[in-house]
Amino acid sequence: MISKIVGNITPSATCELEGIIGSMKKDGIDVVALNIGEPDFKTPEAICTACKKALDERKTTYVATAGVPELRQAICHKLLCDNGLSYTTDQICVSTGAKQALFNAVMAVTNPGDEVIIPTPGWVSYVEMVKLVGGIPVCVPCRSDFQLDIEAIIAAVTDKTAAIIINSPNNPTGAVYGLESLKRVAELAVEKDLYVIADDIYEKLIYGEKQHYSIAAISPEIYERTIVINGMSKAYRMTGWRIGYSASPKSIAAGINGMQGHMTSNSTTFVQWSAIEALRNGEAEVKQMVEEFSKRRDYAYERILQLPHVQCTKPDGAFYLLPDLSWYYGKKVGDKVIRDSFDLSEYLLSEYHVAVIPGDAFMAPGTIRIAYTNSMAEIGRGIDRIATALAALSD
Ligand SMILES: Cc1ncc(COP(=O)(O)O)c(C=O)c1O
Missing domain, CATH: 3.40.640.10 (Type I PLP-dependent aspartate aminotransferase-like (Major domain))
Incomplete structure (x- = not known):
């Protein structure tokens, strides 16, 4: 029998979603990833070189x-x-x-x-x-x-x-x-x-x-x-x-x-x-990355604000937006009712192939988390898909 403490744990929503997206991509599905909690920039060269040097010196x-x-x-x-x-x-x-x-x-x-x-x-x-x-x-x-x-x-x-x-x-x-x-x-x-x-x-x-x-x-x-x-x-x-x-x-x-x-x-x-x-x-490479994230934040925020019935507070840091989409709860896709952020995120991923994290995972039930850790073009494509998906919901 598994212990009470471990039995009581909710697995990480962010880690679990990675697995699902991975298998969708393997099946050839073009998923736009707005879920990722890590920079899309590569580790700087000098950091990799320091690692190789440490290995050569058998710092192992x-x-x-x-x-x-x-x-x-x-x-x-x-x-x-x-x-x-x-x-x-x-x-x-x-x-x-x-x-x-x-x-x-x-x-x-x-x-x-x-x-x-x-x-x-x-x-x-x-x-x-x-x-x-x-x-x-x-x-x-x-x-x-x-x-x-x-x-x-x-x-x-x-x-x-x-x-x-x-x-x-x-x-x-x-x-x-x-x-x-x-x-x-x-x-x-x-x-x-x-x-x-x-x-x-x-x-x-x-x-x-x-x-x-x-x-x-x-x-x-x-x-x-x-x-x-x-x-x-x-x-x-x-x-x-x-x-x-x-x-x-x-x-x-x-x-x-x-x-x-x-x-x-x-x-x-x-x-x-x-x-x-x-x-x-x-530090120089951190600064460059921050400049790029700053542009993406502005772009993603402006685009999100244009979505009907969506509220969003402008973030000052990290690389996430947390728009409130709760106006859409209770709407339907076919016979299925979108009840919460899990349903909404699942709908966005399965029908429109855009990955976000349900706000419920962060104790923010009315929201979804959008990460701008992707190129400007991908952020644009992802938000286009969200717009189409929201417009397709009916009463
Ligand atoms: C708020 C916060 N703290 C800590 C971590 C963990 O960072 P690390 O990858 O260094 O374990 C994360 C990673 O997503 C995070 O978002």
């Missing part, structure tokens, strides 16, 4: 669980220069993707029965991670502009609350949280003795005037209560390389390190050398 052995000192040093340097955060290498743990770093963080601060606050819409895995460690996810809806609803967060805190997960820029909304609301979360965490898990993975993907603030930098008190999560996947186009990291107060870092030592040990040694190259010399 076990190393310290928390990562090679050179990488942890480069991470400390990045956190100081980009975020104004001062860490020593014993506060850093390099993990197999930001996903593992996040899981480690949740595990490190949650006892069975503890509550963890998750602002929603939110990334698919937070709720499941909390459930996996025996905690209780407490979802707190954001405001209609997708900014944090601080009053609702305050109201959700109980004597069982252990932590709050903050993700800015946000997946799936693209919202970037302002300094004022982060200060209020920080005050709350200090007052109520909570941890903050700050998922900064989309930090560099911001368009326009907004700025990323690291909550840990707000005060020495919140620094002591924050686990900063970041990684190489989104900014340096290294999704498949699986490198992420956490930076935390020393006692938490020691706990995370001890735990990871029993789970995966160090993340892949020669890949760590590529991450060093990315952190030291990768």
